[in-house]
Amino acid sequence: MTSAAPAREVGSGRRLTAKRTRQLVGFFYALPTLVYVICFFIIPVILVAWMSAHGCKLLTCTIPNPGQLNLPDNYSSVSGNDLFWPAVFFTIEYTVLATVLLIGMGLGLALLVQKGGRWVSVLRTSFLVPGALGLATASLLFWGVYSGAIGPFNPLMDGLNSLGTQLGLVTQTSQISFLGSPNTALLSTTVLIVWKYAGFYMIILLVGLQAIPRDVYEAASIDGASRWQTFRFITLPLLRPSIALSMILCITGSLLAFDQFYVLTKGGPDNTTVTLVQLIYREAFIRQNLGTAAAVSIIVLVALFLLNALQFRGLRGNVAD
Amino acid sequence: MRKPIRMSILAIAAVVAVVGCNSATATPTATPTATPAPATATPTPAAPGAATPTPAPTTFSAGTDDGTKLTMWTRAATQARAEPLVAAYNASHKNQVSLTIVPTDDYNTKVGTAAAANGLPDVLSGDVVFMPNWTSAGLFQDLTAKINALPFKDSIAPGAIKASTWDNKEYGLPFVMDLSVWMYNKKLFTQAGLDPNKPPTTLAEFQADATKIGKLGGNIHGTFFGGNCGGCNVFTWWPIIWADEQQVMSPDGKTSLLNGDDAKAVYKAFAQMVSDGTALMPDSKTEAGPTWTGYFPKGNIGIMPMPASLAGVANAALADSDIGVTPIAGVNGGTATFVGGDAIAITKDSKNADQAWNFISWIQSDDAQVNVIAKPASQGGLGAVVSRSDLANNKYSSSDPRLVMFNSIAAKGQTPFAVNFNAAFNDPQSPWIVLLRDAVFNNADSAKIDSDNNAITATLQGK
Numbered sequence: 001m002t003s004a005a006p007a008r009e010v011g012s013g014r015r016l017t018a019k020r021t022r023q024l025v026g027f028f029y030a031l032p033t034l035v036y037v038i039c040f041f042i043i044p045v046i047l048v049a050w051m052s053a054h055g056c057k058l059l060t061c062t063i064p065n066p067g068q069l070n071l072p073d074n075y076s077s078v079s080g081n082d083l084f085w086p087a088v089f090f091t092i093e094y095t096v097l098a099t100v101l102l103i104g105m106g107l108g109l110a111l112l113v114q115k116g117g118r119w120v121s122v123l124r125t126s127f128l129v130p131g132a133l134g135l136a137t138a139s140l141l142f143w144g145v146y147s148g149a150i151g152p153f154n155p156l157m158d159g160l161n162s163l164g165t166q167l168g169l170v171t172q173t174s175q176i177s178f179l180g181s182p183n184t185a186l187l188s189t190t191v192l193i194v195w196k197y198a199g200f201y202m203i204i205l206l207v208g209l210q211a212i213p214r215d216v217y218e219a220a221s222i223d224g225a226s227r228w229q230t231f232r233f234i235t236l237p238l239l240r241p242s243i244a245l246s247m248i249l250c251i252t253g254s255l256l257a258f259d260q261f262y263v264l265t266k267g268g269p270d271n272t273t274v275t276l277v278q279l280i281y282r283e284a285f286i287r288q289n290l291g292t293a294a295a296v297s298i299i300v301l302v303a304l305f306l307l308n309a310l311q312f313r314g315l316r317g318n319v320a321d
Numbered sequence: 322m323r324k325p326i327r328m329s330i331l332a333i334a335a336v337v338a339v340v341g342c343n344s345a346t347a348t349p350t351a352t353p354t355a356t357p358a359p360a361t362a363t364p365t366p367a368a369p370g371a372a373t374p375t376p377a378p379t380t381f382s383a384g385t386d387d388g389t390k391l392t393m394w395t396r397a398a399t400q401a402r403a404e405p406l407v408a409a410y411n412a413s414h415k416n417q418v419s420l421t422i423v424p425t426d427d428y429n430t431k432v433g434t435a436a437a438a439n440g441l442p443d444v445l446s447g448d449v450v451f452m453p454n455w456t457s458a459g460l461f462q463d464l465t466a467k468i469n470a471l472p473f474k475d476s477i478a479p480g481a482i483k484a485s486t487w488d489n490k491e492y493g494l495p496f497v498m499d500l501s502v503w504m505y506n507k508k509l510f511t512q513a514g515l516d517p518n519k520p521p522t523t524l525a526e527f528q529a530d531a532t533k534i535g536k537l538g539g540n541i542h543g544t545f546f547g548g549n550c551g552g553c554n555v556f557t558w559w560p561i562i563w564a565d566e567q568q569v570m571s572p573d574g575k576t577s578l579l580n581g582d583d584a585k586a587v588y589k590a591f592a593q594m595v596s597d598g599t600a601l602m603p604d605s606k607t608e609a610g611p612t613w614t615g616y617f618p619k620g621n622i623g624i625m626p627m628p629a630s631l632a633g634v635a636n637a638a639l640a641d642s643d644i645g646v647t648p649i650a651g652v653n654g655g656t657a658t659f660v661g662g663d664a665i666a667i668t669k670d671s672k673n674a675d676q677a678w679n680f681i682s683w684i685q686s687d688d689a690q691v692n693v694i695a696k697p698a699s700q701g702g703l704g705a706v707v708s709r710s711d712l713a714n715n716k717y718s719s720s721d722p723r724l725v726m727f728n729s730i731a732a733k734g735q736t737p738f739a740v741n742f743n744a745a746f747n748d749p750q751s752p753w754i755v756l757l758r759d760a761v762f763n764n765a766d767s768a769k770i771d772s773d774n775n776a777i778t779a780t781l782q783g784k
Contacts, residue, residue, distance in 0.1 A: 058433040059458035083750060148604040149612035158540050177603035266609055266749035268549050270758060274750060285430040286748045287741075287783075288454075 208242025
């Protein structure tokens with residue numbers, strides 16, 4: 001990018017040197033990020049791509065000896081994997097659900113706390129606090145709450161059941177099962193995610209809301225706009241860049257969901273909550289086929305790249321508006 | 322033109338930010354493999370006479386005890402027993418073992434990535450069922466000569482050694498033993514009109530007793546099992562099949578036989594106990610493993626399979642005198658158990674093989690077996706099963722007939738052998754969980770069980 005050519009070769013050497021120096025300073029500012037990106041993104045991606053071409057086995061795969069070349073089998077076998085297509089559909093289903101709920105909740109909370117007031121800062125903080133917890137920790141916390149063995153709901157239901165039986169209201173005892181069926185498992189996990197991340201999206205949207213100039217609202221109120229009209233025709237359009245950014249973060253994050261399902265459902269019941277990243281994990285560390293795991297990783301990476309490029313186009317359009 | 326370029330850089334940056342954090346699962350072996358493999362540099366052969374066949378067993382010592390710092394990993398599931406053993410060794414030896422506890426579910430992952438990176442500790446303990454996978458990949462040092470030199474070799478429970486044998490070379494010894502038994506609540510037996518001194522001797526009797534207790538109603542349930550947990554039912558259902566002299570797999574671990582008559586009888590019995598409300602539901606359907614042993618101590622389960630250990634079972638809700646134990650029986654009688662637990666081995670990456678041998682051979686000694694493992698928890702020991710048959714009757718076990726029973730069934734136990742055991746049976750997405758859930762919760766017919774069984778065979782064969 002920056003050539004190290006001698007700076008003083010033409011007549012107006014002084015100005016050129018100043019320009020070069022500025023470029024050089026800029027380059028050095030960018031250098032840590034460049035090193036980071038090369039070490040932790042470019043090189044790993046090249047290694048993953050290289051693994052995806054070989055029959056690399058977890059316990060024996062090394063750089064000089066990655067196993068035999070296994071192309072295109074590593075890639076073509078992916079669609080034959082019984083769990084692949086269900087995982088694709090489930091990941092999309094979860095992404096749609098999580099994105100709609102998170103952005104909806106985030107926007108709702110942002111509107112709730114956008115004006116100052118005595119309790120508003122307390123509310124803002126309490127909405128944001130769950131976001132400070134690690135995802136695995138939060139998942140474990142919810143796992144404990146949902147658990148039949150150690151959670152609070154079974155004893156509670158036992159109490160209610162015996163009360164109901166004594167009063168003659170129930171004839172058959174019942175229990176709650178949060179993770180027992182495909183739908184409740186998905187919903188229970190989504191509840192955790194909304195609890196944890198709604199505050200984060202609230203902050204992004206709140207910043208967007210506060211960037212909308214006051215006079216636009218004043219002009220609207222002079223024109224006699226109702227609250228709904230103000231929201232629909234002023235707030236929402238001016239908030240579009242923030243919403244687009246939230247969507248990019250949320251969709252990418254949800255498509256790469258792993259921790260919450262790994263801790264809460266382990267892909268169950270009956271393999272109905274297996275996400276794409278869980279599939280990669282299983283292929284790599286349970287079935288010990290690093291080659292096919294790397295192939296799925298590359299497929300997911302390409303899909304994400306295309307999706308993000310598409311979304312950035314949308315975002316750019318909004319900014320241009 | 323500048324804007325699109327900036328945007329694409331931004332796009333890459335965003336993907337880096339998000340993928341970078343998440344793609345860790347796909348790449349961890351990639352970077353560390355750059356280190357040259359020192360695997361062959363480690364001196365392995367046993368020094369002649371390294372094992373000293375001392376007549377007085379309490380002073381048994383083999384290998385080198387010279388104050389070396391040894392590293393060891395174990396899984397969280399065996400933490401409670403590993404820590405006191407290591408502490409007892411460190412207190413009585415110059416060598417010092419530094420123990421790292423790894424979450425059970427992540428153990429395979431950690432071992433796998435460390436193996437490829439030549440970063441294994443000196444000593445590794447692992448679930449016996451995973452040993453074939455690791456020995457076949459060359460993770461350990463050959464201990465055949467050293468094991469054969471042990472004066473008490475013949476009385477060491479064969480399960481762990483057999484599981485750690487590959488190509489006629491022995492790579493491991495027992496670390497902690499885990500046997501499966503049926504545990505029953507004597508108080509609930511009496512309440513249901515059953516004789517608390519007559520535990521079941523067949524699967525049918527187990528079901529009949531459980532059903533009778535389940536009819537007591539309220540929050541009392543006949544039985545409980547981990548219906549979403551592959552490992553739990555490997556551990557507790559397979560002995561029912563073995564007790565009838567039937568097998569669950571071919572000896573080479575490549576063909577599943579879990580569609581046999583006895584296996585189907587087991588699924589049928591549990592399916593009935595689910596549908597008639599004898600088994601605690603919905604917990605039996607959702608239990609994925611972490612809390613499956615937590616139900617019996619609550620005092621409201623009549624009878625269920627449990628690990629053979631009394632440690633931590635009795636509590637305010639369940640008196641020690643109410644805990645009855647009996648060997649797991651077959652469909653038509655007989656008894657069997659699953660010889661599980663952990664095997665222990667010296668890894669290919671260890672440069673302290675003689676010191677590590679001093680530690681792992683000490684675990685088999687009278688001192689460790691009796692004074693740490695057999696000693697009851699109330700006296701500061703582990704109250705667990707010894708791994709040497711000649712020590713089954715020791716000064717501690719004779720105080721409790723239940724402990725004598727635990728120690729005596731080890732000889733009737735089996736340890737299954739398969740290279741792809743984890744993928745086929747223990748993993749949450751394993752075909753075994755599909756089969757057992759189809760058979761027990763989804764009323765699968767015989768043909769469906771057969772096709773599910775074929776899926777297990779395919780996984781066992783690495784397909």
